[in-house]
Every structure is written in C-alpha cells, then in structure tokens.
Amino acid sequence: MDTETLCLCALSFEPATGYDLKLRFERVYAHFYATGFGSIYPALAKLAREGLLEFTATPGPGPKPRKRYSITDKGRHAMRERLEAVEPVHRVHSDFLMLLLMADHLAPARVDTLIDQRLEQIEEQLAAIGKARASSSDAPPGVEFVRDLGQTMLHTAADFLQTHRASLISALAAGEGAPSSRHESISGETA
C-alpha cells in the first residue's frame, strides 16, 4: 500500500497535520506499519492538489504554515476504490530475527542485549495500544480487531522471548568453539 492510500486511511478517522500523522504511524500503527516525514509530506501535498484532501492553514511554529488536513467526499470515494485493489500482503522484515538466526556468529552478550531491546520495543508498542484503546473506547470493529490482534501477537512474542532466552544463551555457551563454525570473536580471544 502506498503512502498516499495510507494517509487517506489515517485521515478518514480524523483530521490531522502531517506531523500528527507521523506520530500516529509510529505510535498507534507501529506494530504493522511504518512511514516517515519524507514520504508523508509529498503524499499530502499531492492528494490536496487532486482534491482528495482539503486543509486549513494556520500560522505555525517555524516559517511554514501549519496545515490541518481533512479528507473530502471525493477522497473517501477514492480511498474505497483504492482499497478494493489492494492485495493483502503481510510481510515481516526483521533484522532482529535474522541476527538471532545467526546467533552462533554473535557474542552471547550481544544476543542478550538484542533480546532486551526487542522486549523494550514490545512493551512500548503494547503501551501505545493500551493508550489508543483508552482514548477511543468505541472504535469501529476493524480497529478493535486489529488492536486486539496486535496485543495478542506482541504478548505472545514477549512471552516466548522471556521463556526461552535462557536456554538459547546456554545452548550458545555450550557450543562455544565446538563443531562447525561457532562464534569466534574477531579479536580472537578463543585461545
């Protein structure tokens, strides 16, 4: 799904500035989508040019005016048309898991840190979902469904990591310097 359609979707809930949208993406939708300023601003400008969005400009901080975008009827229609054509791809792109897959080649201490960091991210995303639920208690069924699914998935991941991390680390320690190509630090303290 391109950033344009994403912006239409996000704005179909309520009006927002480009900045707001980015926060929403990284806070509320973070567990299944990510997008940055560099994609959002051009998308909003183009959608406004085409009449799918309208905005009210107020003097903002900095030299450029602050623009609050809202979706138009034309925009809502276009959004539905676009959504009809979207294929439901779902892909996970995880350097975290790739690193764990290669855990043999990493220092066990790093593996430990990696898991800690991931657990922190999961906690943040769970907190964001909790906050979102609290602030809009009667959300549309789709939104509630995705929130609940996200919460379940994040919980499961955290559980798994906490339950199995110890056995991973000890298996790694047991295998040190053993068969095939186990981890040997680049600075070579294996001797």
Add this chain to the structure above:
Amino acid sequence: MDTETLCLCALSFEPATGYDLKLRFERVYAHFYATGFGSIYPALAKLAREGLLEFTATPGPGPKPRKRYSITDKGRHAMRERLEAVEPVHRVHSDFLMLLLMADHLAPARVDTLIDQRLEQIEEQLAAIGKARASSSDAPPGVEFVRDLGQTMLHTAADFLQTHRASLISALAAGEGAPSSRHESISGETA
C-alpha cells in the same frame, strides 16, 4: 540488512545457487524476510568479485552457466563484522492488517476472503517451518530458536483469526449503513 549480508548469512549454512537462495528466502525465511531475483543476482556477483564468495560453474539450463556459490573465510569474517553493525529493527509491513483496520469501508464478503487468504499463507509458512525442521534436525541453537518463535507466532495469529473472525463479521453487518462513514458499495446499492 542489505541483500548482500543476507546472502552471506544464507550461504554460511550451505552452498547454493542464486535460484536456491530465492527459494530458501521465500520458503524457509518467509516469515521474517523476503527478497527477489533482482536483488540476489547482483549481490552474489558483487560478493564474488570481492572474494567473499567463490563459485563453481557448470553448464546449466538456458544459455548462462549454473553457478553454485560458497562462502570463503574472508566472507565469513566480513559477515561477522557486518552483523556486529546491524541494528535489530523489526518491522511488520502489513496491508492485510491495514485492510482489516479499514474493514468498515470494505464489503463484509471481502473481509471474509481476506481472512481466508491470510490463514492459507500462515498454513504454508507453518508447513515450510515443519519441513525445514524435519530436514535439518540438529540445527544451530539460533536457527531452532527462530523456527520455534516463528511457529508460535504463526499459530497464535491463526488461532486469533479463527476465534474472532465471526464476531468481526457480525459487528460489521450490524453497523451496515449506520453511524458515521460505514461501508457503502461504490456501485451504490444502499438505496
């Protein structure tokens, strides 16, 4: 993580052709990574030029020779160096979940199909993990960890979808034509 590092990682397990690698990516690693021919072939060629990979060419089908790549010692070293610098980003990029989020604006029948399709994909990925486990029963701890985590996550997702799909569909049906901007087909049979 760029395609080059990814190829080094995959080849650290066993030698393969570019074609093999693509299959491995879309079958074994599909639940957390994806990559196509257009990225793999140039990456392999560059890595071979730099001496991180070596290959044996045999006459293959088609005009170009078949090349079986294996990682060199230099390549293993480079891989570890690169892995040390990799940040453990983990992001889900899901048009599927975005579509469910917007379920209000979709025909309930489509939502149903969407869930069916996703369940099928999950089954395929679970089957791939099962197969991979069967073929290499004594895999390194990292590989087993990631396989188990993947299996757990996929199972949880499938469970959730099966358990909650009915209530989503009925909530959607109940809301038809009701408050705010619920789904109205583009061809407008709402009248």
Add this chain to the structure above:
DNA sequence: ACCTGCATGTAATTAGTTACATGATTTT
C-alpha cells in the same frame, strides 16, 4: 543556556520491485 517537542518541506541517495530476455527438462 540547552534540549525536546512542534511543524513543514526539498533534495539526494539508496534500494527494492518488475519486466524483459533466453532456453532445456520434466510433469500434466
């Protein structure tokens, strides 16, 4: 005084995806 949050946008870089071109062997 300095840092964080709010707020917008452009330009350059980087990387991924898709389409194209070729063709033998095996399965349906």
Add this chain to the structure above:
DNA sequence: AAAATCATGTAACTAATTACATGCAGGT
C-alpha cells in the same frame, strides 16, 4: 501440447530513507 520448474542476468522504474534547512515555545 502446454505449463511448471530450473536457472541466470540486465534495465527501467518506483519508492523509501536520510540528510538538510528553518525556527518558535516551553520545560530543565
């Protein structure tokens, strides 16, 4: 006889990421 699998590679296109440029208000 057609389709799928095996197998490699290039070129064009599309899109995301990152860096840059600007600057006020409020908190520490």
